Amino acid sequence: MASLNGTFDATEVAPAVPFEVLPPGKYLAHLIESEMVPTKAGDGQLLRLVFEILEGAHARRRIFDQLNLVNRNQQTVEIAQRHLSAICHAVGQMHVTDSEQLHFKPLIVTLKTEAAGTDKNGVKHDARNKVAGYSPANAGGTNAARAAVPVQPATAAAPPPASRPGTGGTPPWRRA
Numbered sequence: 001m002a003s004l005n006g007t008f009d010a011t012e013v014a015p016a017v018p019f020e021v022l023p024p025g026k027y028l029a030h031l032i033e034s035e036m037v038p039t040k041a042g043d044g045q046l047l048r049l050v051f052e053i054l055e056g057a058h059a060r061r062r063i064f065d066q067l068n069l070v071n072r073n074q075q076t077v078e079i080a081q082r083h084l085s086a087i088c089h090a091v092g093q094m095h096v097t098d099s100e101q102l103h104f105k106p107l108i109v110t111l112k113t114e115a116a117g118t119d120k121n122g123v124k125h126d127a128r129n130k131v132a133g134y135s136p137a138n139a140g141g142t143n144a145a146r147a148a149v150p151v152q153p154a155t156a157a158a159p160p161p162a163s164r165p166g167t168g169g170t171p172p173w174r175r176a
Contacts (some may be wrong), residue, residue, distance in 0.1 A: 021113055021127045022061065028054045028137055029063060029109045031087070034099035036069075045070035047084070047099060051109055063109055065131045086134040106137035 033050035051063040067080035088096055091105035110133040116126050 019061070022058055022063075022111055022129050024111055024113045024129075026108050026110050026135075027056070027058065027063065028106055030054060030106050031091075031099075031103050032062075034103070036099075039068065039071070043072060044068060047080070049087075049099075054106060063111065063129065063131065083131075083134070090134045090136045092136075108135045108137055109133075110135070 029051040031049060032052045035048050036045050037048055039046055047067040047069050049065045049067070053059055053061045053063065067083050068076050069080045069084070071077050087102055087107065088094055090107035091102055093101050093105070096102060109131060111129045112132040114128050114130050118124050
């Protein structure tokens with residue numbers, strides 16, 4: 001048993017509501033958190049990114065991405081570098097020594113939705129969002145009309161990075 005230091009009145013606090021997958025589309029957002037962390041295997045490093053949507057019905061929701069910048073697989077690194085380059089171009093920072101240089105600068109994040117299913121390791125997952133690309137916030141027009149530039153794999157046969165988490169809601173590395 002745990003004492004709550006008095007009585008908790010649930011009638012005074014709105015109950016938590018689970019986050020739903022965001023609809024696919026383009027969202028005006030900015031990067032609010034970033035950190036380099038070791039990969040699960042411990043043989044590489046990921047740049048974890050947290051974006052916050054700035055406007056519309058989903059304002060203040062978060063979008064999560066991670067870039068596998070240090071990896072034994074050079075193709076994985078190249079894909080991550082192209083994503084980082086897309087972010088840099090979108091916010092106008094071409095020479096970056098610290099990911100904080102990319103924080104709080106608006107850009108368009110294009111999301112797609114991945115259906116619920118089983119990943120390549122046999123792990124089942126709920127439907128989730130994936131970042132499909134980044135583009136400048138000043139591309140003109142409304143959010144729906146802004147053109148995002150998706151990051152393409154090195155070759156047509158290149159698989160997408162396997163270590164990217166779902167987006168929207170709680171990031172996988174913070175789930176209990």
